[in-house]
Amino acid sequence: MSLVADIASLRQGRRRKRRMGLAALAAALMAGIALTLAVGQSVTPPLTVMATLLGVDTGGDAFTIRVLRLPRAVISALAGACFGMGGVTFQTLLRNPLASPDIIGISSGASAAAVFCIVMLHLSGTIVSVVAVAAGLGVALLIYLLAWKGGAAGARLILVGIGISAMLQSFTAYLLTQAPSWSLQQALRWMTGSVNGAELGQALPLLLALGIFGSVLLALRRDLETLAMGDDMAAGLGVPIGLVRIGVVVAAVGLVAFATAAAGPVAFVAFLSGPVAARLLRRNGSLLMPAALTGAVLVVTADFAGQVLLPARYPVGIVTGVLGAPFLVLLIARDNRSGGSL
Amino acid sequence: MTDIALKLDRLSVGYGDFPVLDGLDLSLPRGRITAIVGANACGKSTLLRAMSRLLKPRSGRVLLDGVEIHAMAPRKLARRIGLLPQSPVAPEGITVFDLVSRGRHPHQGMFGRWRREDDAAVAEALRLTGTGPLAERLVEDLSGGQRQRVWIAMALAQQTDILLLDEPTTFLDINHQIEVLDLLTDLNRERGTTIVMVLHDLNLAARYADLLVAMAHGRIHAAGLPRTVLVERMLVEVFGLDARIVADPVTAKPMMVPVGRHGADPARAAIHPMENAS
Amino acid sequence: MVHAPAPLMPRRVLGARRLAFAAILLGLLGIAMLLSLGLGSRVTGWADLGAALSGEVETMGEATVASRVPRTALAALAGAALGLAGAVMQGVTRNPLADPGILGVNAGAALAVVTGLATLGLASAQAYIWLAILGATGAAIAVYAIASVGGGGATPLKLALAGAALTAALASLTTAIVLPRGDIAGLVQSWLVGGVGGATWDRIVPVLPFLGTGALLSLATARKLNMLALGDETASALGESLWRVRILAAAGAVTLCGAATAACGPIAFVGLVVPHLCRLLLGVDYRWILPASAVSGAVLLVLADVAGRLLARPAELDVGIVTAFLGAPVFIWIVRARRVSAL
Numbered sequence: 012m013s014l015v016a017d018i019a020s021l022r023q024g025r026r027r028k029r030r031m032g033l034a035a036l037a038a039a040l041m042a043g044i045a046l047t048l049a050v051g052q053s054v055t056p057p058l059t060v061m062a063t064l065l066g067v068d069t070g071g072d073a074f075t076i077r078v079l080r081l082p083r084a085v086i087s088a089l090a091g092a093c094f095g096m097g098g099v100t101f102q103t104l105l106r107n108p109l110a111s112p113d114i115i116g117i118s119s120g121a122s123a124a125a126v127f128c129i130v131m132l133h134l135s136g137t138i139v140s141v142v143a144v145a146a147g148l149g150v151a152l153l154i155y156l157l158a159w160k161g162g163a164a165g166a167r168l169i170l171v172g173i174g175i176s177a178m179l180q181s182f183t184a185y186l187l188t189q190a191p192s193w194s195l196q197q198a199l200r201w202m203t204g205s206v207n208g209a210e211l212g213q214a215l216p217l218l219l220a221l222g223i224f225g226s227v228l229l230a231l232r233r234d235l236e237t238l239a240m241g242d243d244m245a246a247g248l249g250v251p252i253g254l255v256r257i258g259v260v261v262a263a264v265g266l267v268a269f270a271t272a273a274a275g276p277v278a279f280v281a282f283l284s285g286p287v288a289a290r291l292l293r294r295n296g297s298l299l300m301p302a303a304l305t306g307a308v309l310v311v312t313a314d315f316a317g318q319v320l321l322p323a324r325y326p327v328g329i330v331t332g333v334l335g336a337p338f339l340v341l342l343i344a345r346d347n348r349s350g351g352s353l
Numbered sequence: 354m355t356d357i358a359l360k361l362d363r364l365s366v367g368y369g370d371f372p373v374l375d376g377l378d379l380s381l382p383r384g385r386i387t388a389i390v391g392a393n394a395c396g397k398s399t400l401l402r403a404m405s406r407l408l409k410p411r412s413g414r415v416l417l418d419g420v421e422i423h424a425m426a427p428r429k430l431a432r433r434i435g436l437l438p439q440s441p442v443a444p445e446g447i448t449v450f451d452l453v454s455r456g457r458h459p460h461q462g463m464f465g466r467w468r469r470e471d472d473a474a475v476a477e478a479l480r481l482t483g484t485g486p487l488a489e490r491l492v493e494d495l496s497g498g499q500r501q502r503v504w505i506a507m508a509l510a511q512q513t514d515i516l517l518l519d520e521p522t523t524f525l526d527i528n529h530q531i532e533v534l535d536l537l538t539d540l541n542r543e544r545g546t547t548i549v550m551v552l553h554d555l556n557l558a559a560r561y562a563d564l565l566v567a568m569a570h571g572r573i574h575a576a577g578l579p580r581t582v583l584v585e586r587m588l589v590e591v592f593g594l595d596a597r598i599v600a601d602p603v604t605a606k607p608m609m610v611p612v613g614r615h616g617a618d619p620a621r622a623a624i625h626p627m628e629n630a631s
Numbered sequence: 632m633v634h635a636p637a638p639l640m641p642r643r644v645l646g647a648r649r650l651a652f653a654a655i656l657l658g659l660l661g662i663a664m665l666l667s668l669g670l671g672s673r674v675t676g677w678a679d680l681g682a683a684l685s686g687e688v689e690t691m692g693e694a695t696v697a698s699r700v701p702r703t704a705l706a707a708l709a710g711a712a713l714g715l716a717g718a719v720m721q722g723v724t725r726n727p728l729a730d731p732g733i734l735g736v737n738a739g740a741a742l743a744v745v746t747g748l749a750t751l752g753l754a755s756a757q758a759y760i761w762l763a764i765l766g767a768t769g770a771a772i773a774v775y776a777i778a779s780v781g782g783g784g785a786t787p788l789k790l791a792l793a794g795a796a797l798t799a800a801l802a803s804l805t806t807a808i809v810l811p812r813g814d815i816a817g818l819v820q821s822w823l824v825g826g827v828g829g830a831t832w833d834r835i836v837p838v839l840p841f842l843g844t845g846a847l848l849s850l851a852t853a854r855k856l857n858m859l860a861l862g863d864e865t866a867s868a869l870g871e872s873l874w875r876v877r878i879l880a881a882a883g884a885v886t887l888c889g890a891a892t893a894a895c896g897p898i899a900f901v902g903l904v905v906p907h908l909c910r911l912l913l914g915v916d917y918r919w920i921l922p923a924s925a926v927s928g929a930v931l932l933v934l935a936d937v938a939g940r941l942l943a944r945p946a947e948l949d950v951g952i953v954t955a956f957l958g959a960p961v962f963i964w965i966v967r968a969r970r971v972s973a974l
Binding site for chain 1: 441511
């Protein structure tokens with residue numbers, strides 16, 4: 012049967028291309044991290060960076076790298092991966108590249124709660140992150156419940172999310188007007204997203220979130236793709252749709268909420284990662300891993316650009332937000348027939 | 354193995370408080386083509402959805418080889434019964450080959466790798482539906498008839514012995530309708546696949562089905578051979594339609610011709626003689 | 632069809648009902664304005680009210696009331712503008728979810744104004760009406776273009792998503808401009824919430840010509856919007872030039888939004904809620920819906936402002952946040968009431 016052979020070779024070719032794409036993304040991530048470690052206000056020679064990372068005491072460079080740059084690079088990469096994977100999950104599930112958690116308001120709950128804690132309750136540190144995660148999950152649940160009407164249709168979910176997030180954004184903006192100037196900076200981080208002042212201690216919850224929720228999503232990736240063909244078809248193909256949908260939504264919201272708690276709602280990373288990854292990999296297999304890598308690359312390089320390349324120092328969320336605007340137009344205006352979309 | 358593929362046992366289904374199916378009893382023979390017909394909103398699609406477990410019955414059972422389908426694991430059931438919904442959505446940018454491959458979903462474990470037999474099943478499905486040459490095309494670029502064949506190929510890759518189809522010919526040109534129904538008949542004859550489909554067109558249903566089921570108001574009005582079901586009385590009772598039944602000149606199966614209010618108008622016939630009309 | 636047809640009513644009944652409704656609305660507006668003058672974080676009496684209105688300002692109470700006059704006027708004007716603009720937008724896009732806030736039009740105006748503040752150096756928002764209108768126009772065109780691309784035209788879902796996405800993008804740009812400028816951050820931040828608190832006549836007078844022009848343009852399209860409600864094909868079959876209607880209506884709505892935003896900052900959801908209410912009570916005739924939406928918008932915004940003053944005593948809640956909390960539930964209710972296929 013030559014058709015079987017053709018099919019098998021077609022599949023093998025794709026697998027090879029996919030591996031190459033993933034390897035390229037991983038290499039880009041490594042390069043971004045290396046740049047972040049080596050370049051800042053001053054440039055550290057690569058050998059010194061290596062030595063510092065291996066534990067050699069290099070004096071002032073050790074402080075710069077271990078305390079300032081390493082946490083920054085690690086948190087950026089982890090948060091970016093969480094945003095990317097969470098975002099592409101929503102886009103696939105709701106069958107709409109615009110339906111990413113940052114646009115449909117999943118992260119607005121986390122930032123509103125965080126700003127409230129900072130401005131009104133004068134809290135700071137871990138407790139703010141905990142509240143942000145809880146509020147992110149709570150608002151996501153609220154959106155889901157409000158959209159529920161004998162089943163949660165994607166369109167309704169998206170629109171309810173937009174309504175809720177418009178309300179929360181207005182609330183957050185109001186809170187900011189009440190903020191005393193000393194907490195305004197901290198609160199603004201929760202509006203825009205930033206990894207300034209990142210600490211290595213924040214990496215553990217992110218790593219755990221990525222490990223647990225990420226593997227849930229990877230385990231459900233085929234069910235997720237099948238779900239994208241509509242509930243009837245998915246059920247006909249043996250997907251327990253209710254269970255899978257809840258698992259997928261909880262995991263994706265968890266990823267986004269934890270990432271938001273660590274770095275603030277870094278604008279558009281959840282939205283951009285999936286479509287960018289789809290273009291890079293030309294739709295060879297599941298987009299979860301590619302989108303996670305793309306998200307990490309995006310946040311790491313955008314943060315680098317915001318710190319070093321631009322005239323003023325901008326938080327990462329501003330850079331991704333400004334990058335996102337033209338891409339948004341491009342994404343929507345692209346010819347539908349070009350393929351490679353989500 | 355009995356010669357009954359699916360058995361409905363006093364099946365009642367409803368949305369909210371509104372009962373759609375009301376105590377249905379029906380046995381669908383193995384290895385045959387069954388067509389379900391009826392007026393709009395009579396419960397045809399609901400019946401199909403209940404048979405594929407998309408809807409939970411309010412009471413009664415659906416039995417597959419004597420086992421209630423709601424007690425079966427979803428994947429296990431999906432290896433036995435395939436379903437093609439009325440207007441399935443293909444994810445944007447998906448190729449024919451990828452779409453057909455998705456039919457292997459119930460045969461794969463959570464982290465199960467793609468095996469040779471999966472490739473073989475996909476290749477067989479592409480071959481049977483004649484969609485092999487389209488394998489690398491995008492689904493959204495295909496014509497309506499081609500797309501429907503691709504969806505059927507996906508259902509075939511699922512390798513089930515029962516295939517449920519909800520109006521597989523809607524939105525297709527007449528030549529593509531015949532193409533799809535011929536393809537389904539091939540599958541039935543060559544592989545013994547049990548086919549159950551909802552059809553809109555009564556004449557096509559009578560022509561292609563071994564068993565015809567007429568539904569009205571959530572109940573089975575008549576079920577049996579086309580020539581016993583497609584009769585003038587049924588058309589009046591189910592569709593409120595006055596029609597004559599004649600023998601289809603190709604297959605001698607029953608064929609209905611509506612009378613209408615202007616049925617045979619001698620005055621018109623005189624003005625526009627038949628030879629001029631063609 | 633996006634709007635559900637109104638239940639059939641005999642013409643005369645509907646007419647009487649409309650006149651009654653108009654009288655009630657105007658009465659409500661009067662009451663709302665009186666409340667707005669009389670109520671606030673400082674308690675004032677009726678005597679103060681009378682004195683202030685007749686121009687005598689001697690006591691603290693009278694001064695307080697006098698300061699509430701421009702505020703009330705601005706709330707009424709902005710509310711009318713937003714209500715009218717919302718009704719026109721819903722009509723021209725045949726979209727029940729159209730609202731200057733949801734569609735990103737306010738965000739466009741905000742970005743333009745903030746850019747002006749940061750680069751041209753003036754430190755007040757009202758000098759930027761033209762900029763605000765320019766920004767609003769740009770955003771409106773962008774959202775409509777984005778949502779129209781692809782199959783199925785600009786559905787409510789696509790418009791709302793495009794609006795939300797554009798809002799996010801524009802907000803990022805706005806923050807990017809403000810962040811390095813500590814000197815204007817406070818001003819911009821308070822302006823971005825949307826409020827009528829610091830209203831003065833100086834702030835109101837410059838926007839009046841724009842509000843007037845926008846209102847005239849909008850009201851002039853009422854009959855054409857009735858045609859458009861029947862669908863593009865039917866409207867052009869009935870002899871309506873689609874593009875002329877759309878441009879005329881959009882110009883009116885965008886001018887209104889831009890002027891209102893320049894004067895008060897972005898205020899969301901007034902334009903969404905009000906036309907729905909009017910349609911519910913008055914039927915589907917835009918010749919009635921448009922003026923009714925303007926008056927109801929004024930009533931809503933004046934009352935929301937009063938509520939904001941009373942709720943957070945002795946401080947004040949900006950009116951923008953009050954409307955957001957009023958409007959979001961209505962938005963969700965509209966979404967839930969609709970069949971998925973209509974989204």
